[in-house]
Amino acid sequence: MTVAIIGTVALDSIKTPSGEHNRILGGSATFSATAATIFGPAGIVSIVGKDFPSEHIEFFKSRNINLDGLHHSEGDTFHWKGYYEGDMNQAITVKTDLNVLLEFDPVIPDSLKKSPIVFMANVDPVLQEKAIRQFESPELVILDTMNFWIEHKLEALKQTLKLVDILIVNDQEIRQLTGDYNLITAISKAIELGPKRVVVKKGEHGAMMFDGTDFYMFPAYPLSNLVDPTGAGDSFAGAFAGYLSTQKSISDETYKQAVIAGTLVSSHTVQDFSLNSLKKITPEVLNQTFKAFKPLISHPTTI
């Protein structure tokens, strides 16, 4: 089952304590589709400009990513410039050149319209709603967003959330979305906005999942070599969606496994710039990482 992903394809200029790289492949759809294709097929609905290097298109093709929905425009590709410092928990934006993103109007190609799992990566919630409505009864609509849309397009976002099954955001975003500092009550409030399930990414602190009744807590993989956090959240969500897409039936246990898959994949993503580390992950690498992770998160059964 192909995961359809609506999001950005970008060229990023990034500086971290580990180095500096200009115009490297990035974007929410790029990271999430690459992560999803560790598990199964994925397709991208996005837009790139005339400056977008053909080698990146070749990379997408090498992963069998469906590009029927990737629009090529005459402008320049979306470009983000930013840096990380200190604990690197927050990206600091230097410049955002929206470029062709200003004309992005997602048209879902016929080859993706029947996708049972769709992931709305971070774009304008108006476009997210427009995209969701073009799918033919998807089984799972997963959505990410960011502080900019919560601040500037809250009503549109709330409208879109009514169509969403699973909201995947980070801890700051869920606090901002609900106006509640307490993560537990914030997540409970988010459920009232529409989603049946909420997954909160907390970076080095792991993740939480709420199914409307119970909270599940997931530690992060301990990393001593955080190189570039860009794309961690998108890899997480892409792996989460990709993992679910390969399951015959989806249970509570499957959702937990999908969170672990997201946790492990994103732990690889951040160990190098762009997709350098992410693209090397095979199911075998992932299983090895899980094998190393398991003893670190196995808790006593009695106290």
Next chain:
Amino acid sequence: MTVAIIGTVALDSIKTPSGEHNRILGGSATFSATAATIFGPAGIVSIVGKDFPSEHIEFFKSRNINLDGLHHSEGDTFHWKGYYEGDMNQAITVKTDLNVLLEFDPVIPDSLKKSPIVFMANVDPVLQEKAIRQFESPELVILDTMNFWIEHKLEALKQTLKLVDILIVNDQEIRQLTGDYNLITAISKAIELGPKRVVVKKGEHGAMMFDGTDFYMFPAYPLSNLVDPTGAGDSFAGAFAGYLSTQKSISDETYKQAVIAGTLVSSHTVQDFSLNSLKKITPEVLNQTFKAFKPLISHPTTI
């Protein structure tokens, strides 16, 4: 086996979004000894002033806390005034009246000198070292500290850490102590300072433990009613030490259980001001809390 605790007994004036209370019972030794006595006997080495209410002494006695090392002085009791806001992850100090704490010179009473487990709660590292050296070959020396001592008495602290088996601090403190933003490498560096084991408390994000080889990650108990975070860290450490004191032998599994005990006890502490919630915890209450916690932290065994 009695846990000997060196730390402060204080009167706290605290404001949080849940309310405001003046001169309520607090202090690192108070919280940690109360938490330790959920599991087994504990003794306090500290100092109070002439204004210290006798009802608090009666409370300590009601928990069979050994008070041979609690010095009564003519001055006023140590008083801390502060507040919490927003995500309440950080206390904001309004006023610190050290008062009798200025004359605190820990003398370990004979009845505590043979304690196999000693917990150096947060006081001047010079006093911590002085106290440690008075014990007769303790099996486990556990130490907490805070940003003030890391900033102002780093050399004394480093000297004291050479005598320590287990360092228990929070995430900001371990970063500050080692000058490393990455928690994983920061914890590794802390091990080089002397302790054989490091436990890092991360509040709502849980805890981590490093034994020199492996990292263990522990989620926090999800709480929707955080009332007052004061004493959370001390309750954690006190419960950790108290739990260990009741075990015939201490294995890796025991240490994990002790972290879970600390996690659960501190999750109760923060649900009310002062010791109002903490003092109600019995082993039965703790087992019920663990029973509720277990399914939230049980992870898939395959992905």
